[in-house]
Every structure is written in structure tokens, then in C-alpha cells.
Amino acid sequence: MTKGITKRNEDYAQWYLDVIAAADLAEHSAVKGCMVIKPNGYAIWEMIQAQLDRMFKATGHVNAYFPLFIPESYLQKEAEHVEGFAPECAVVTHAGGKRLEEPMVIRPTSETIIWSTYKNWIQSYRDLPILINQWANVVRWEMRTRLFLRTTEFLWQEGHTAHATAQEAEEETLKILGVYRDFAEQYMAAPVYVGIKTDKEKFAGAVRTYCIEAMMQDRKSLQCGTSHNLGQNFARAFDVTFQDESGKLQHVYATSWGVSTRLIGALVMSHSDDNGLVLPPRLAPLKVVLIPIWKEESEMEKTKQKAAELTANWHDQISFRIDDRDQYRPGYKFNEWEKRGVPIRIEMGPRDVAADQVVVVRRDTGEKIPMPQQDLLPRIQKLLEQMQNDLYQRALEYRNAATYRADDYKEFQSAIENPGGFFWLHWCGNPDCENRFQETSKATIRIIPMDGEKEQGPCIVCGKPSQQRVLVGKSY
RNA sequence: CGGGGCGUAGCGCAGUCCGGCUAGCGCGCCUGGUUCGGGACCAGGAGGUCGGUGGUUCAAAUCCACUCGCCCCGACCA
Missing domain, CATH: 3.40.50.800 (Anticodon-binding domain)
Incomplete structure (x- = not known):
């Protein structure tokens, strides 16, 4: 009965593209890796924005807007940050018909321009916290793009907060992680695993990165939101200090967090079927x-x-x-x-x-x-509420049925290929082991659970003691 | 960057190997009519610098050279 949509089980990647075309959400633009978000797709983004914006404001945040252009030198101030982002930056060298004195980077994320600005806003502990979000576009020159999931330019929100203490920053990071989790589960009807990224996977410039991970219908994982505790890294790089109650100068503690138009891709791959798009009622325009x-x-x-x-x-x-x-x-x-x-x-x-x-x-x-x-x-x-619940339950059952515990490396390696899914593995914490099974299985550690049950066991790679299991899967 | 594929009407394609009438087909679109509880049908019609540049030839969508772009699969990433 269906014309023009490839069956999911025939070619999942093509199915995904076909659903987007059939629902008229977006199309490829004349510019490589960029997309035109069409009215049907943008309407979904507006639903996402409206709800998240409410949630951010309910937790004390306000919106502001920082520039698209960032002086190239700003990006270079935080060592890890520049290393992580420099390769994927688009740089403007000419403007107004002249070569620029200093090239400008088109923001891949706004930490640097924001912290160079916060520097002027913060003198005393009384100026803190700063709880700002911005809705913006960013550009990352990725090798390979996929509509919504990874495009050269994408839309997102980025929160950037400044705090007087490490504890406050950690609380903020976790608070937003909770907001993302609630949004994913209650609005997107997408069950998510919540946890910490390994050092290898964390945001360039962060002390810790937390995230939510959802399972798509092809059993692959999609990172749907990230919340970073930046510690004092950016405050040090941009020399942002404040005087505390005792009169002592201290560096400010920072967080940043974001979700993007990737969520639309997550919606498509969570619920849709061979007849096209299926949207959770709460996000259906x-x-x-x-x-x-x-x-x-x-x-x-x-x-x-x-x-x-x-x-x-x-x-x-x-x-x-x-x-x-x-x-x-x-x-x-x-x-x-x-x-x-x-x-x-x-x-x-x-x-x-x-x-x-x-x-x-x-x-x-x-x-x-x-x-x-x-x-x-x-x-x-x-009925709409019923459907919202049913979609969530169905997705939850699907994910749970495709989530396994594995203790034998050979078994894991074969199971990740077929049938695929999420695997709870013991990992000793050594990056070498992480690299080892990443290379051999093409799967990555998606999260280290924060409040997961502690369980002693041998690392699945090296056999050394591990305190808890980590979630592993192939990802987008 | 490596591998693969594709640029011909709004979309999907045939034609290209082996050069030759006015460049076709399906969908969509326009007009009129009949239809209408799961993608209707009939009739008529509009729509093309065949990705670009240069070359070969009496003649190029087709052969040659160069070039531009996009998509898909991998390595990098939200």
C-alpha cells in the first residue's frame, strides 16, 4: 500500500531519508551538508523549543543572544577546546571586500565568546549565578552528514551558566540533565539512559560531560542531549574571577548544555514506521x-x-x-x-x-x-495522552528487550553485530581497554551510569577489577 | 580524506556502451468532465541551455579532456 518509503528492515538508512521526504520535513540544500528545514520540520522544532524554553525558564534561566562570529584568538585560549573544535571550524578571512586583520570563526559553540563577555559582567559573588540560554545556529564542518542527525549547520540551544562554587556548578549540570531526561521521556516519549561520558567522549574543555542516550529502532544509540560541568577551565582561560564573601578572588565555575535539531532525527527514528512519520502527540504540531x-x-x-x-x-x-x-x-x-x-x-x-x-x-x-x-x-x-504513554511504553520495551549484560568478550563482539543493541559491560576505567573494544567492535561506551548499582567484576577486556558496568553500543 | 554512485522537465528515471529525425517515460502540475469510506479515471495541455567549460565531428545527452556539485558507505563528531 505504501509507495515511496523503503521498508525499515530492508534499508534502515534509506527508510530514514524516505520518511523525512514523505513527511516533508527537510531537504538537502545547495550547500554540502546543509539542509533546508521545511515548514513541517520546523514546526516540530518550534514545539521542541516552546516546551524546553518553558522548562529552562521554570528553572530560573533567561534567554540572550551572542554573536555568530568569534575572533579566532578566542577559540585558542582553552587548550583542549581549540584542539577539539579547530578542525571543524569554518573561518571567515575576508569581509567588506578586504582581508580581515584577524580571521573570525563561525561559532561551533559559544563558550569562548560568552566567557570573554562574562568576564566583564562578573566582579562579585553577588553577580552570580548567571543563568543564560541562547537559541542559535552553529556550524561544524563534519566529514559526513545526515539530515537532522549531523548537518554542517544546525540549530540548537546552548545554556551557559556561571557559579560561585564547584558544588553549585555540579548541581546546575545535573539539574539540566534532569530537564533533558524529563523532556525526552515525557515529551519525546523516548526512554533514555543517563550518565557520564568517558574522558575520551567528553566535551572538549569540560571537566565532566553528562548526557542522555536513546535507542533508535535499528538498536543504535543516539546522544540526545549533553550537560557539561566546565569547572574553572573557561574562567581560567578567560581570566574570569569574582570576589567571594570573604574578599578573596576566585575563578568562576561554569556549565554549558545543549540539545539540537538532532532531536527531530531522534523522533523519526524512535517511533516512525513503514508508513511514514509517527510523532508523540505532545510534540505533534x-x-x-x-x-x-x-x-x-x-x-x-x-x-x-x-x-x-x-x-x-x-x-x-x-x-x-x-x-x-x-x-x-x-x-x-x-x-x-x-x-x-x-x-x-x-x-x-x-x-x-x-x-x-x-x-x-x-x-x-x-x-x-x-x-x-x-x-x-x-x-x-x-486518546492523545493514551497514545503518548503507549509510544513511550513501546519504546521502553523495545529498548529493554535489546539491552543485555555481557561478560565474555567474544560473545559481546558477536552480539553487537547481531542482533545489536545496548550492552552492560564491566570496564576497568583504562582508556586502553576502551580503545581496544572500540576498534574491534565499532561500539563505544555511551555512558557510565551515575547511580547505577555497584557490582564488582572483571573488565571485559583486561580482566582487572571493575566497580560497575558501563553502557556500550554502536552510535550515530 | 579513502571507497562507491549520481547529475537529462518540479520529483523519480530511460536514452549514453555502438554519435544521426522534433530528447522520451512515470509521478506531480494546469484545463474540462466523471468520481469520492484506504494512494481514482478519461481527454486535452504546459514544462528541457541533457551540471559546466573546452575539444573531436557534417552532426554530441551520447566520444575525449578538464572541471563543478551532490548523495551513499567508512575514519572525525551534537
């Missing part, structure tokens, strides 16, 4: 589409009128659309809205009008549910 059905002109008027009556008081309460376009037949419309991931479709034809009912169809299950027209909106609202 359009939640309901009502399709009046008719044969003759008289019926057309009647059903259209009925549809208008039925939804007369919906406008402030739910995002919906009546698709009464006359140039398409119902089957075409069913398919079109399905591809686009609208959670609920309401069919209403002459038979329904006569029976004072409608047929409600769930996008996630395809289930058709006849419903009385009376009190339709609350029933729909309830």
Missing part, C-alpha cells in the same frame, strides 16, 4: 485532522457543515485541521496525513453523520475507533 467524506454535492455540504459544527469550540484547545479539499479523494488524504505523522485522524462521512458518530483512527496503531460526536474533544484529548 498538528494533532488532529478531520476528513469529511462525501459522494454527492449535497452530502459534501452536509458533512462539511457538520465538521465545522463539531469543531466550533476547538480552536483554542487543540491544534486541528479540517481537510475538505475537493481535489483529493479520502484515501489519498488518509495516506498523506499518515505519512506526516498526524496522531489522530477523524473520518466523518454520510453514514457517520446519520449515526451521530465519527471514526477516529490512531496513527500509531492504525486502530479505527467509532466515537459518538458528543464530548468528542475530551475523548480525543484522552
